[in-house]
Amino acid sequence: MKRVFNFSAGPAVLPEAVLKEAANEMLDYNNTGMSVMEMSHRSAMYKKIIEDAEKDLRTLMHIPDNYKVLFLQGGATLQFSMIPMNLLKHGVADYIITGAWVKKAFKETQKYGKVKAIASSEDKNFSYIPDVSHLDISDDADYVYMCDNNTIYGTKFYELPNTKGKTLISDASSCILSEPVDVSKYGVIFAGAQKNIGPAGTVIVIIREDLIRDDIKADTPIMLRYDIHAENGSMYNTPPTYGIYMCGKVFKWLLDMGGIEKMHEHNLKKANLLYDYIDQSKLFYGTVEKKSRSIMNVCFKTDDDALNDLFIKEAKTQGLENLKGHRSVGGMRASIYNAMPYEGVKALVDFMEDFEKKHGK
Ligand SMILES: *Cc1c(COP(=O)(O)O)cnc(C)c1O
Numbered sequence: 001m002k003r004v005f006n007f008s009a010g011p012a013v014l015p016e017a018v019l020k021e022a023a024n025e026m027l028d029y030n031n032t033g034m035s036v037m038e039m040s041h042r043s044a045m046y047k048k049i050i051e052d053a054e055k056d057l058r059t060l061m062h063i064p065d066n067y068k069v070l071f072l073q074g075g076a077t078l079q080f081s082m083i084p085m086n087l088l089k090h091g092v093a094d095y096i097i098t099g100a101w102v103k104k105a106f107k108e109t110q111k112y113g114k115v116k117a118i119a120s121s122e123d124k125n126f127s128y129i130p131d132v133s134h135l136d137i138s139d140d141a142d143y144v145y146m147c148d149n150n151t152i153y154g155t156k157f158y159e160l161p162n163t164k165g166k167t168l169i170s171d172a173s174s175c176i177l178s179e180p181v182d183v184s185k186y187g188v189i190f191a192g193a194q195k196n197i198g199p200a201g202t203v204i205v206i207i208r209e210d211l212i213r214d215d216i217k218a219d220t221p222i223m224l225r226y227d228i229h230a231e232n233g234s235m236y237n238t239p240p241t242y243g244i245y246m247c248g249k250v251f252k253w254l255l256d257m258g259g260i261e262k263m264h265e266h267n268l269k270k271a272n273l274l275y276d277y278i279d280q281s282k283l284f285y286g287t288v289e290k291k292s293r294s295i296m297n298v299c300f301k302t303d304d305d306a307l308n309d310l311f312i313k314e315a316k317t318q319g320l321e322n323l324k325g326h327r328s329v330g331g332m333r334a335s336i337y338n339a340m341p342y343e344g345v346k347a348l349v350d351f352m353e354d355f356e357k358k359h360g361k
Contacts, residue, residue, distance in 0.1 A: 005344035008322035009151050009297060009335045010174070011194040016339075018249045036245045041238050049241075050234065053248030060251060060260055063183050063206060070205040070226070071234040071244050076173045076192030078224075079203060080105040083145070083169060083188065084112040086216055086226045090140040094118040096161060099126045099150035100328065101171060106145075118144070119161075125329070126153040128289035132161035143167040143187060149175035151195065152326040154299035154333060155292040160185055167211065174296050176204070177254060178338060179264035187211050193243060196296070196337045197250050202243035205229075254338070263338055270336050270345040271295035277349045283360040284352060287329055301331030302359075308332060311355055318351055320344075 006013040029036050032045055039046050054069045063069065072078070083105070084093065091113035095106045097120035109115045116138055119130040137144060144163040149156040151174040160168065167187035176191035183189065188207045194200035207226060214227045222228055228236050257263055275293060278286050278300050287299040302308055308331050312324050325333040336345055 002319070004319040004321045005340070005347055006321050007334045007336070007340070007344075007348070009195070009326070009333060010192075011200050012196070012335055012337050013339045013344075014198065014246075015250065015253045018246070018253050018339075021249060022246060037242045039241065041235060041241050046241060049245050049248055050239070053244055053251060056248065056251035056255060057204070060177060060254055061181065061183055061206070066209050067183060068205075068207050068209055068212065068226075068230045070207065070229045071239055071247070072203050072205055072229060073201055073240050074203060075194075075201060076101070076171060076190060076203055077104070079171070079190045079205065080108040082224050082226065083143075083190075084109040085220050085224055086213065087167075087169070087188070087211060088113045088142050089213075090142055092116075092138050092140045092142060094135070094138050094141045094144045094166070096120075096130070096132060096135075096144065096146045097122060098129060098147055098155060098157075099153050101151070101173075102145070102147045105147075105171065109145075113142075116141075121155075126150060126155065127287060127292075129155050129157055129292040132157070132159070135161055135163070137164045137166055141166045143169050145169045145171075147171040147173075148181075149173075149178075149294050149296055151297050151335075152333075153288060153329060154286075154294045154297040155288050156294040156296070158291070167208075174335075174337075175294075177260055177263065178267050178296055180260050193247055195335075196339075198246035199240075199243045202240045202247060204247070250339075266342070267295050267336070267338065270340065270342055271298065273342075273345050273349055274298050274334060274336070277352060281352070281356060281360075283356040287325075287331060296335060296337055298334045298336060299325055299329055299331065300334075301325070305330070307359055310359075314355065315348075315351055318347070320348055320351055323348075 094116050097117045118135045121128050121130045144166050148170045169188040172189050173192040174195040190205045193202040212226045212230050278284050284300050323332045325331045
């Protein structure tokens, strides 16, 4: 068996210790004689799995008691619809457009209300985070929507927008659990699991209780109602049981690693190693403004497309996989989520050095 360093943006690398544990438990979970996949979601054994997962996530993120944690399905993208369907009261929402994922959410919300783009960095292909200190927030906005870390472009917010008291909603799919956040500053934080947590499909929604309403449009599909999922402890129907089990294992791994504060230090060390190399390189350059740089998705290029392709191809032969940038940016992208070990980033930087020696001017 050979494992590679997987720099995929998602589905992405998971902690090896977690995968091994899951493998060991595949045929017989905790002396039940069955796999978690085969287990009733109503069983006492499974109840403990989902309850532990929620408890550990609450500990890791210091989630206040007046927030619900929901484990849902449909990936992050279904939240683009559920948010307007459940949270629009006056029918007005303000969006901060920092990339393709927000654009999709924005477009979806247009079906349900009046949506305004209050800031955008599209003029420079989303290579920076716009100033969000003096936004033109709508008086009757039900919420302000942002994406904390922009997976495709490799940018992140270092300061939260001034929402003038309006509820802040964030798509944190590619940065959740990568650094400490003050949950109380948000009304909703949601994240698809496949970037920094677990298997694709599962989505985690952390929502302040007073935002969960039962007076939404009566024809809202029952599976798209936060109130129904909250009342039923994410078990209105069969939840993504195995996905939640894997998420729970990753939460335990994070606790063992010393929690989010420790993980943040670890992530900074990895990101700095890579950015420092890029900054002194004469061949590679970063594609985003320095003060907006993501510590999860690192985008870089050479100014020669053929050389970028060669880099990606040769890296693969060295066990450094999935370094191709998103087509809307080009070049390379190294996603260095929590589970990417320091050695992986070191191996990448060593390879970049060798490549530059061969192909640099
Ligand atoms: C990957 C990603 C999504 C889409 O997630 P799905 O689970 O495929 O719906 C949405 N937002 C961000 C920021 C992402 O990185």
